[in-house]
Amino acid sequence: MAGLSSNWKQLSSKISKPSSNNNNNNTTHYNNKKKKSHTKAKEDHIQNSLKNDKHLLQLKHNRVNKDGFINASPLEFTLWTTIGNNEIKKENIPTTDNTINKSEKDRRKELGKIVAIDCEFVGAGEGRLSHLARVTIVNFYGHVVLDQYVQPRLRVTDWRTWVSGITPWHMQFAIKFDDARARVEEILKDRVLVGHALENDLDKLCLTHPKSLTRDTSTFPPFRAVSSGRTPGLKKLVKQFLDLDIQNGVHNPIEDARATMLLYRLQKNQIEAFAKSIK
Incomplete structure (x- = not known):
């Protein structure tokens, strides 16, 4: 019986102690599960951060207050509050921001038949050629109908942040060039296009317009007369004809697109007459 008892003790000892292989398998499974959980949490955190960043970016662009009202710049305020073809006068343009309310059903948000465009570029490729990195379109009332960061088609060698305002951080919100081009082309179809030095914007978009x-x-x-017949800078035109200052540092394509639309509306009849004379 003593021998039987001794063997039983040894057998019991082996059964009660898990093998080293089992230990390793259990540890590996636990570590893999922990790693997957950590990876998912990290991915969720990144996605939430992107959503928050994009939301904050949109709020910054639109300057939306908590109550839903918008602190409109003089450009945006004048475009929004001057209805239809009513005349815009330089002396009636405010010099400070004013609050406006853009309700969801306001027809001034519709695309309409006249839009203005402005683009921002970065330096890409060995020759640091200008490539599209952001495109903005506003309607007749200055409402933003498209504001999209775009992935440059070549490796960026100069972000030109000091003038473009674009950094690598913005590229997490960027879409592919072909997608941006298609969106712009759809918006511009059969519409009057307003802009400043439009040939450059259209060239970088690989588009033409009638x-x-x-x-x-x-x-x-x-x-052009303010520059002795040469191509005038948009900043100079806005100061001369609207008595407003823009492009003080980093350029804002929303501001620039609104500026060209306001210049157009300021001289709409004369510009339309000029357009007909050069057909």
Whole structure:
């Protein structure tokens, strides 16, 4: 019986102690599970951060207060509050921000038949060629209908942040060039296009637009007169004709697109007459 008892003790000892292989398997399974959990938590955190960053970016662009009202710049305020073809006068343009309320059903948010565009570029490729990195379109009332960061088609060698305002951080919100081009093309179809030095913007978008539907503030003779017949800078035109300051540091394509639209609306009848004369 003593021998039997001794063997039983040894057998019991082996049964009660898990093998080293089992220990390793259990540890590996636990570590893998912990790693997957950590990876998922990290991915969720990144996605939530992106959503929050994108939301904050949109709020910054629109300057939306908690109550839903918008602190409109003089450009946006004038465009939004001047209805239809009512005349815009330089002396009636405010010099400070004013609060406006853009309700969801306001028809001034609709795309309409006249839009203004502005683009920002970065340096890409070995020759640091200009490539599209952001495109913005506003409607007749200055409401933003498209504001999209775009992935440059070549490796960026100069972000030109000091003037473009674009950094690598913004590229997490960027779409592919072909997608951006398609969106712009759809918006511009059969619409009057307003802008400043439009040839450059359209060239970088690899698009063309009918001359009969193009209104370029850089080619309008009364605007060119302030630069002795040369191509005037948008900043100079806005100061001369609207008595406002823009492009103080980093350029904002929303501001620039609204500026060209306001210049167009300020001289709408004359610009339309000029456009017809050069067909």
